[in-house]
Amino acid sequence: MTDRLIPLYPPTHPEPVQLTHLYRDLPLPVGEGLFVYGNFVTSMDGRIALGDGLPAQAVPGTIANPRDWRLFQELAARADILISSGRYFRDLKAGRAQDILPLGHDFTDLVKWRDQQGQAPQPDVVVMSASLDFQLPALLLEQGRRVWVATVSSAPAEGRARLERQGGRLLDCGPGPRVDARLMMQRLAEQGYRRAYSVTGPWVMHELLRAGVLDTLFLTHRLRITGGADYATITEGPLLDPPADFDLAHLYFDPEGDGRAGQLFARYDRQAG
Template identity: 30%
Template sequence: LGNILQLGRRPDNQDLIHWRQRHGLPAQPAIVVASASLDFPVPASIHEHQQAFYIATGRASDSHKMATWRERGYEVILAGREQAVEGRPLIEYLAARGYRSIYLLAGPQILETMLRDAVLSRLYLTLSHQLIGGSQFHSMIGGGVMGAAGALQLRELYLEHASEGTTGQFFACFEPLLQDSG
């Protein structure tokens, strides 16, 4: 859980908390952890910042682990037929809870299900100007051929030039060609 989003940890981003509050949002965004195994720690900073915290898993995940999370006071979202979380049920659940926008920090499986279920509206991607590879390298999406579900259209592209001792990078925004119409 190294990518936990918390605002106001530095003096230079206090304005983000004020912006959220002016727009009727809680000071800190809610966090949803998608997990088939249900084996992960909850960083103390989530409680310190009073963030809403949900756990999403599939219906076939370990019922004892789900019960343990519930006993600890966490809401467990059942968002998939098997152990893995599926995009559409997760998005529908969160939408029913009033969430209109979701910032997703996730791996290949979640990206794949969001695309296949046509519930991803935008993909922001940082492309570092360096090559990586080797036996431990994974691509953005595993599984079968994506077909039309993987077709993206570039909407925005920004360049951050390299500075001394670093590589440059692109910041890109893509929109899927297939999107949920509902």
């Protein structure tokens, strides 16, 4: 299996490029503000997760693949902090989540690379939750990460006390009922963070889009149609008004995929204004 990708856009680099380190070495903005980016793998019919015949929706094995997973981890290696959700930790406790949060134990080269850049071995974590009905895994703190909990001022006092005992650092981000994503980003920027990577699901993505704080979206388009009646797309929630407009920044074709269906690796940058 080759490690080469075919560049499709922009049309200035016609020669094949290497998949490994494609996103690790990708130029990303560096400034005083917080650069926010997210990532999904999706089927041609828009499925990022399926629940048909399962206890809960999950990324289906028909679209997940090691090549996309490698790039997911490379994007995590670029982050100062990962954006997660209370739902993720509930799924993790129930055994339905993919990992304890990147970087995964199979990607020691990326941990080493972070060390060479003067970064901690693992990115910090911020958990968005208004209800606070989840537990923080001890492993996160044992890895030396700072774990923030972005919540609302009306959040239950019992949940606040429990998460603080577990080592969480609470950030009040609006009165509720939802966490104010724009205020959360301001709070994180005040703590010195410059790159935040959303590694959670479509409801958090909707909040990031609604608040206008998502700068870049990386999408892996598997060239495969899955169907399924119980599914999620890249964003779930009320109509976005105005809609979020993006420009295509790059597009690569990976003919390998899993040896059958190939995939496209795309980067979309949000239009200003």
